Amino acid sequence: MRLAALIGAVVSTLALSVTAANATPSRGVTGTIISKTTFGGKDYIVREITLDPGGSTGWHYHRGTLFALVRAGTLTHTESDCTSTDVYPKGSAFTEPSGTDHVHIGRNLGKKPVVLEVLYVLPAGSPLSDDAPNPGCDFD
Known part of the structure; x- marks a missing residue:
């Protein structure tokens, strides 16, 4: 029984390690939490995020709505199908849905x-957010 539990723990650890090893880390990104409150089983967090020119959020998804x-500046936002790309200039608002079926990346392709x-x-x-591997796109 103990051997089965040990094997299960090792397999789980290896599976998590493979996922983490395939993750695409962010680069040139900083964030500051402005406020955070919890109500009704949900966290409401306001955060300012800056992406330097050439910066990227890395591939990721969220467990809730953003x-x-x-x-x-201008944010380039690409979905995991590698073709659905939205460009959001200054003044734009957008929503990111939750879940593993909404993996995406945000990139700063501009000079500001x-x-x-x-x-x-x-x-x-x-x-x-939760890191995700590159779904096969030829960038990041």
């Missing part, structure tokens, strides 16, 4: 920083 406003003001509505205690 609402964003582009304060400066992209500044986002973001509201995360997440299940209480969830991370802001």
Whole structure:
């Protein structure tokens, strides 16, 4: 019985390690939490995010809904099908739905920083995002 539990733990650890090894880390991204409150089993977090020129969020998804406003620059947002790309210039607002079927990446292809003001509505205690491997796109 103990051997089966040990084998299960090792297999689980290896599976998690493979996922983490395939993740695409962000680069040139900084974020500051402006406010956070929890109500009704959900975290409401306001965060300012800056992507430097050439910066990328890395491939990821969210466990809840994200609402964003582009304060400066232009964000290029690509879905995991590698062809659905939206471009959000200064003043644009957009929503990112939750779940593993909504893996995406945000990139700054411009010469000025992209500044986002973001509201995360997440299940209480969830991370802001979960890393995901590149789905096969020929960038990042």
